Amino acid sequence: MGIWASKEPPPPMVLVPPLFDFPPLGARIRMLESSYNLLFGKLALKCLFEDYFDEARQYSTRILLKPLDDPHVDIIATFRWQSDVHDPHTFADLFVANADPVLRIRSSAYYPKYGVGAFGIIPLISKRRVIPDDYGVMGLRYGSGNLSLGLTVTPFPKSDIFPRTAWLVSKYGRLTAGLQYEPLYSTKDDSKLINPKDWSCAVGYGLGSGSPLSPSFNFGLELANSSQFVASFYQHLVVQRKVQNPFEENDIIGITNYLDFGFELKTRLDDNSTTDKSSDSTFQIAASWQANKNFLLKGKAGPRGSTLALAFKSWWKPAFTFSISATNDHTAGNTSFGFGLRVENLREASYERADPNFVMLTPSKEHVAESLLWNDRKSQFYQSDLSSGNFDGLPKELRPLGKIL
Structure with a gap:
């Protein structure tokens, strides 16, 4: 008679949920913006302070669809095409609306081998053309892992402001420094380049790879237009908590959560008696908690008001995200509500499995990500690989946005 070998119980595992939004909408158009405006934690803070905070007494709808027969094309109140499904840096989109501009085209081409790119924003049909x-606007840029420089011009018609903007940003280790020229007024004075109000400078100190699975932080100091001092801080945390879902298997003992925290302090330095004193110094703070793949809780507060938002995401196909926000106006003393609905079919839900010490990630049968790297992978993915910057084994929503400064 044979002896039945005892089957070892499965190892304890920790769920790693997908992100609510990837890539962020800001990342989809970041090649159209100055690198100075996107660094120093500004892009992350913008998403933290604005995403899912629906305007009071308003109902907003956003539709993001991808035709099933062409993954290079999607629609989000615009028609968008990009050269690679996983790379949002080379694209073209066409915007049509009853607002101004009525018809607008935006395009960006970036060549990572050389680090150079060109972009443009052209309103084809507009109700008015004043400025x-x-x-x-057309622009050129160069970007690498440690340096970014570029400029934009307004060639239609000939403008007295040249260039419209110019920037230089450099990174050394954890330290980032940048300078930007952005003229505020149109003048034919040859000395306009030395006008201090047209220049901004910033320095930032940060840690992190940019992957959602790696904790990171960024602290920045900026002197904007020689008249405003800005201090900001943004931190992304990856924590694990005990699973409270009775429908999960016994070997699932925990789940990974994403926590984000940030604040921004703005103080005016110039003494202008005509300036609104209420805007001389402002401070706002915000926090976000993604409990699992379905629920996101956010809150922000400032001197004029505070807002609490709750978002629920259903991973059907297409996926629906419903959000509700409550805003308390500190000056008027009343509370108002806003609602939002988002529809998208760019990706599918996929839980990753990790051991409780977060040592390695292994794909599960539930993983249905579009990336083919999982099918060809021969080895397991270790935390040491993650720390060294090797993200090839991760699905696209857990990779960094790109090694472009």
């Missing part, structure tokens, strides 16, 4: 920006 040079109403005729379009």
